[in-house]
Amino acid sequence: MDFEFTEEQEMIRQAARDxxxxxxxxxxxxxxxxxxxxxxxxxxxxxxGFFGLMVDPKWGGGGMxxxxxxxxxxxxxxxxAATSVILSVHNSLVCYGIEKYGNDFQKExxxxxxxxxxxIGAFLLSEPEAGSDATSQxxxxxxxxxxxxxxxxxxxxxxxxxxxxxxxxVQTHPDKKHHGINVLIVDKDTPGITLAPHEDxxxxxxxxxxxxxxxxxxxxxxxxxxxxxxxxxxxxxxLEAGRIGIAAQATGIAAGxxxxxxxxxxxxxxxGKLISEHQAIAFKxxxxxxxxxxxxxxxxxxxxxxxxxxxxGLASAMAKQFAADAxxxxxxxxxxVLGGYGYVKEYHVERLMREAKLxxxxxxxxxxxxxxxxxxxxx
Amino acid sequence: xxILVCISNVPDTTTKIRxxxxxxxxxxxxxQWIINPWDELALTRALELKEASDTxxxxxxxxxxxxxxxxxxxxxxxxxxxxxxxxxxxxxPDAYAVAANLAGYIKENPYDIIFCxxxxxxxxxxxxxxxxxxxxxxxxxxxxxxxxxxxxxxKMNREIDGGSEVLTTPTPFVAIVQKGIAxxxxxxxxxxxxxxxxxxxxxxxxxxxxxxxxxISYELPPxxxxxxxxxxxxxxxxxxxxxxxxxxx
Numbered sequence: 001m002d003f004e005f006t007e008e009q010e011m012i013r014q015a016a017r018d019x020x021x022x023x024x025x026x027x028x029x030x031x032x033x034x035x036x037x038x039x040x041x042x043x044x045x046x047x048x049g050f051f052g053l054m055v056d057p058k059w060g061g062g063g064m065x066x067x068x069x070x071x072x073x074x075x076x077x078x079x080x081a082a083t084s085v086i087l088s089v090h091n092s093l094v095c096y097g098i099e100k101y102g103n104d105f106q107k108e109x110x111x112x113x114x115x116x117x118x119x120i121g122a123f124l125l126s127e128p129e130a131g132s133d134a135t136s137q138x139x140x141x142x143x144x145x146x147x148x149x150x151x152x153x154x155x156x157x158x159x160x161x162x163x164x165x166x167x168x169x170v171q172t173h174p175d176k177k178h179h180g181i182n183v184l185i186v187d188k189d190t191p192g193i194t195l196a197p198h199e200d201x202x203x204x205x206x207x208x209x210x211x212x213x214x215x216x217x218x219x220x221x222x223x224x225x226x227x228x229x230x231x232x233x234x235x236x237x238x239l240e241a242g243r244i245g246i247a248a249q250a251t252g253i254a255a256g257x258x259x260x261x262x263x264x265x266x267x268x269x270x271x272g273k274l275i276s277e278h279q280a281i282a283f284k285x286x287x288x289x290x291x292x293x294x295x296x297x298x299x300x301x302x303x304x305x306x307x308x309x310x311x312x313g314l315a316s317a318m319a320k321q322f323a324a325d326a327x328x329x330x331x332x333x334x335x336x337v338l339g340g341y342g343y344v345k346e347y348h349v350e351r352l353m354r355e356a357k358l359x360x361x362x363x364x365x366x367x368x369x370x371x372x373x374x375x376x377x378x379x
Numbered sequence: 380x381x382i383l384v385c386i387s388n389v390p391d392t393t394t395k396i397r398x399x400x401x402x403x404x405x406x407x408x409x410x411q412w413i414i415n416p417w418d419e420l421a422l423t424r425a426l427e428l429k430e431a432s433d434t435x436x437x438x439x440x441x442x443x444x445x446x447x448x449x450x451x452x453x454x455x456x457x458x459x460x461x462x463x464x465x466x467x468x469x470x471x472p473d474a475y476a477v478a479a480n481l482a483g484y485i486k487e488n489p490y491d492i493i494f495c496x497x498x499x500x501x502x503x504x505x506x507x508x509x510x511x512x513x514x515x516x517x518x519x520x521x522x523x524x525x526x527x528x529x530x531x532x533x534k535m536n537r538e539i540d541g542g543s544e545v546l547t548t549p550t551p552f553v554a555i556v557q558k559g560i561a562x563x564x565x566x567x568x569x570x571x572x573x574x575x576x577x578x579x580x581x582x583x584x585x586x587x588x589x590x591x592x593x594x595i596s597y598e599l600p601p602x603x604x605x606x607x608x609x610x611x612x613x614x615x616x617x618x619x620x621x622x623x624x625x626x627x628x
Contacts, residue, residue: 007451007454008572008573008575008576010451011454011455011458011567011572011575012569012572015566015567015568015569015572018566019566022563022566047568048566048568048569049568049569049570050569053569062569062570062573063573064569064573
């Protein structure tokens with residue numbers, strides 16, 4: 001066992017922290033208020049190499065480990081999870097998925113520009129009637145010989161606008177149910193793709209979320225990842241990796257709220273003493289610290305397993321469920337510690353609470369994680 | 380043209396300062412170490428100059444006097460963009476030892492511009508830059524807030540009482556820089572971080588092994604007194620407090 005980070009991992013954590021504290025903080029409230037995309041920040045984070053950081057240098061990536069990535073996710077999410085989710089989808093779903101399961105042609109054409117952050121990736125799985133039940137895909141990918149003809153709608157798609165490389169799940173053989181699902185790499189500028197307006201969300205308001213409509217979209221067969229019918233398995237495997245990123249994000253949201261609550265408790269007085277000296281508040285802070293630390297340990301363990309090349313599906317589901325639920329609890333308590341100030345936007349914790357909620361929903365709800373976990377332990 | 384940036388390894392500026400051994404030594408337990416902020420800005424300016432197309436800077440080297448434990452800080456400077464690094468393998472007990480060891484190396488390995496931060500954020504001595512220039516018998520310019528290279532000339536702004544002085548000096552020289560030299564330090568890129576270990580970090584033996592300063596003891600500044608609130612209407616109480624308690628009027 002070794003709980004020490006390497007010098008590089010510490011440097012990456014510090015770089016992410018510096019960027020968040022110097023830059024993201026400047027306009028995070030305004031972007032949240034106006035639901036404005038963090039276009040400038042995504043560009044800066046691309047320039048710094050945060051997009052594509054885990055891809056093999058052979059394909060132009062940073063060649064860093066998952067541990068480095070989760071530290072970056074945690075630090076950015078302390079300030080602004082709406083920006084970090086764009087990073088998470090790009091790195092742990094799209095880059096990872098193509099690198100792990102794509103062929104050399106697909107890697108050359110799509111992974112290379114994704115690794116160089118010339119293009120941003122999006123993952124299109126959810127549908128109006130297929131969220132947790134991803135097997136009931138209605139988006140059709142009709143086999144037309146040399147191409148698939150795609151028709152249907154995808155919902156709540158992160159980076160649908162700023163992304164230009166889409167990984168899209170489609171049903172090709174409805175009779176085969178989930179064995180008939182394929183995943184296709186689709187260029188966003190392919191004719192027949194239209195975007196609905198930006199979703200007006202509860203939290204993560206500045207992240208780029210749209211419904212995407214496909215009308216007779218022709219996708220060459222060479223863009224299918226894996227064998228015919230591999231799509232569902234691909235999506236599940238990509239989500240196993242993605243959940244580590246979201247668990248790290250949830251940990252960061254919780255840690256960010258906790259840091260603000262601790263700071264406030266050491267400045268605010270009530271009944272003649274600092275509120276941190278009241279046991280009612282001190283115990284809340286202790287509970288927060290335990291939850292944040294436990295989340296970290298779950299996340300780091302899952303990242304470590306992935307870096308060791310060991311199975312990590314169970315660990316990432318546990319990390320995601322625990323960290324997301326902990327983030328909701330910790331941010332709610334942080335609002336309570338700050339009281340009236342906590343309920344006001346200027347103090348950030350109410351925003352972190354709204355952001356925390358989404359970590360219990362996307363990339364598999366907390367309930368879906370319990371299905372994954374219970375199935376694994378009952379096997 | 381070759382640039383050398385002298386960097387000091389200092390506790391993070393938010394560190395809670397504690398002492399040990401009966402207040403005769405700084406307690407380094409749990410301290411996060413960083414590049415001295417002025418030195419980091421000097422490095423930032425050096426990188427900007429190198430990137431500007433009209434200058435002919437070949438290399439930027441960073442140098443530190445310190446034990447092996449300072450290497451993560453040195454590698455951070457390499458990650459930010461310095462080309463190579465030198466560590467003079469010695470403790471840094473006082474400004475004299477640091478300046479003499481820097482001078483020992485630079486005499487053998489000359490540079491055109493030697494950057495020093497105006498002071499280090501731990502001891503705030505403001506001594507190393509001036510001492511170093513004297514040891515090297517080179518000109519030095521203090522309180523530099525702006526530095527540009529125009530052809531073969533280095534043009535600088537120096538903060539003086541009530542204004543700013545513009546001057547030039549031939550190279551080689553020591554530039555002692557302060558606020559304004561660069562806007563803010565750079566965040567290392569992922570590529571820079573991965574490259575840092577691949578760049579040369581030469582460890583050289585010290586030229587001197589003595590200090591001229593003996594630290595007797597350390598003490599913390601008195602803690603800030605609590606703020607007293609006086610009702611806006613109650614001028615009498617305010618005057619009374621200022622007169623009898625604060626004794627300022």
